[in-house]
Amino acid sequence: MTTQIELAGVNKHYGAFHALKNINLSIAKGTFVALVGPSGCGKSTLLRSLAGLESISEGDLKIAGELMNNVPPRKRDVAMVFQSYALYPHMTVEQNLTYSLRIRGVAKAEAKKAAEEVAATTGLSHLLKRYPRELSGGQRQRVAMSRAIIRHPKAFLFDEPLSNLDAALRVHMRKEIRALHDRLHATSVYVTHDQIEAMTMADHVVVMREGVIEQQGRPLDLYDTPANKFVAGFIGSPAMNFIPAIVGEDGTSLTLDLGPLKHKLTISSKLLPGRRITAGIRPEHIGITGQGQGTFDVPVAVVESTGSSTFITAATGPELTIVETGRGNARAGDTIGVIVDPEKLHLFDETSGVRI
Ligand code: ATP
Numbered sequence: 001m002t003t004q005i006e007l008a009g010v011n012k013h014y015g016a017f018h019a020l021k022n023i024n025l026s027i028a029k030g031t032f033v034a035l036v037g038p039s040g041c042g043k044s045t046l047l048r049s050l051a052g053l054e055s056i057s058e059g060d061l062k063i064a065g066e067l068m069n070n071v072p073p074r075k076r077d078v079a080m081v082f083q084s085y086a087l088y089p090h091m092t093v094e095q096n097l098t099y100s101l102r103i104r105g106v107a108k109a110e111a112k113k114a115a116e117e118v119a120a121t122t123g124l125s126h127l128l129k130r131y132p133r134e135l136s137g138g139q140r141q142r143v144a145m146s147r148a149i150i151r152h153p154k155a156f157l158f159d160e161p162l163s164n165l166d167a168a169l170r171v172h173m174r175k176e177i178r179a180l181h182d183r184l185h186a187t188s189v190y191v192t193h194d195q196i197e198a199m200t201m202a203d204h205v206v207v208m209r210e211g212v213i214e215q216q217g218r219p220l221d222l223y224d225t226p227a228n229k230f231v232a233g234f235i236g237s238p239a240m241n242f243i244p245a246i247v248g249e250d251g252t253s254l255t256l257d258l259g260p261l262k263h264k265l266t267i268s269s270k271l272l273p274g275r276r277i278t279a280g281i282r283p284e285h286i287g288i289t290g291q292g293q294g295t296f297d298v299p300v301a302v303v304e305s306t307g308s309s310t311f312i313t314a315a316t317g318p319e320l321t322i323v324e325t326g327r328g329n330a331r332a333g334d335t336i337g338v339i340v341d342p343e344k345l346h347l348f349d350e351t352s353g354v355r356i
Contacts, residue, residue: 041209199222214230241281252271294339297335
């Protein structure tokens with residue numbers, strides 16, 4: 001597959017602050033990539049560097065095989081879509097769409113035709129004469145995307161485009177953006193702090209922290225085999241439970257330290273006896289049963305139900321979150337049995353957090 005965007009050894013300094021640290025990333029043509037991570041991790045800086053809105057301090061940045069390090073934004077042939085839409089308020093939808101073509105010298109009739117074609121793709125045909133203030137948030141978002149599409153860019157760069165929308169519209173728009181990406185055979189880079197958005201929309205997810213790529217790969221690979229404790233805690237909702245544990249004398253047992261409660265489990269790998277590790281278990285991988293019938297018992301502190309699933313917080317040393325499908329019978333104050341399958345545990349080095 002052709003590589004459309006390539007970053008090799010990219011570093012970015014803002015004065016003394018090291019915002020991007022040795023970024024290596026290769027994006028195949030037609031791929032939808034999500035850059036995800038907590039606030040300040042550098043994802044916007046990375047996206048803005050692709051657009052040419054930030055210059056990189058070191059490394060190579062290529063788009064469609066061409067070195068872009070010193071190419072100004074307007075010559076990179078990429079299109080940014082922002083959460084603030086950045087529409088011109090005094091122009092109609094049609095004028096907003098044709099503007100970028102007109103300033104490039106495209107004839108009026110041709111630009112109008114292009115606007116009509118794009119509007120048909122994005123469901124805006126009936127809104128071409130309206131002004132941005134006469135549109136809903138979702139419609140404005142569609143205009144912003146249409147304005148990017150009309151230029152046939154080499155890549156679409158999305159900077160948290162849905163964060164201004166309400167929850168229901170966000171879910172709708174993420175499907176719409178993904179469908180549009182597929183229809184256009186586009187290459188898209190999408191910045192979000194929302195791991196659900198990243199997981200559901202992208203082919204390839206890049207998890208960042210403090211300027212470093214912690215892990216990148218297919219969404220479910222990150223969920224199944226997180227490379228470290230940070231990725232394990234970041235991907236998945238509710239977040240993975242982490243329990244301090246110590247490897248037994250035999251090297252194949254693990255004592256989980258849940259405060260006053262200690263529980264011994266047999267594991268399939270052989271580890272150094274006495275090694276301190278962190279055991280991770282996802283809330284949806286803990287089963288529930290009656291008191292005395294599970295792997296161990298826990299006291300229930302909080303029960304929250306959304307109707308379709310029930311979230312149980314157990315008052316153990318480090319709290320345990322358990323997700324049960326459906327309503328369940330547990331009540332706050334109960335003692336319940338939990339079932340922990342050792343095969344479902346993720347083991348991490350206690351100090352480095354690296355997956356064992
Ligand atoms: P958010 O989700 O909050 O937008 P982000 O992951 O997109 O965060 P960036 O905007 O890329 O983060 O910023 C990365 C780091 O670089 C932050 O610590 C930020 O304070 C710093 N930074 C960004 N722009 C500048 C600048 N112009 N000068 C100095 N530091 C900056």
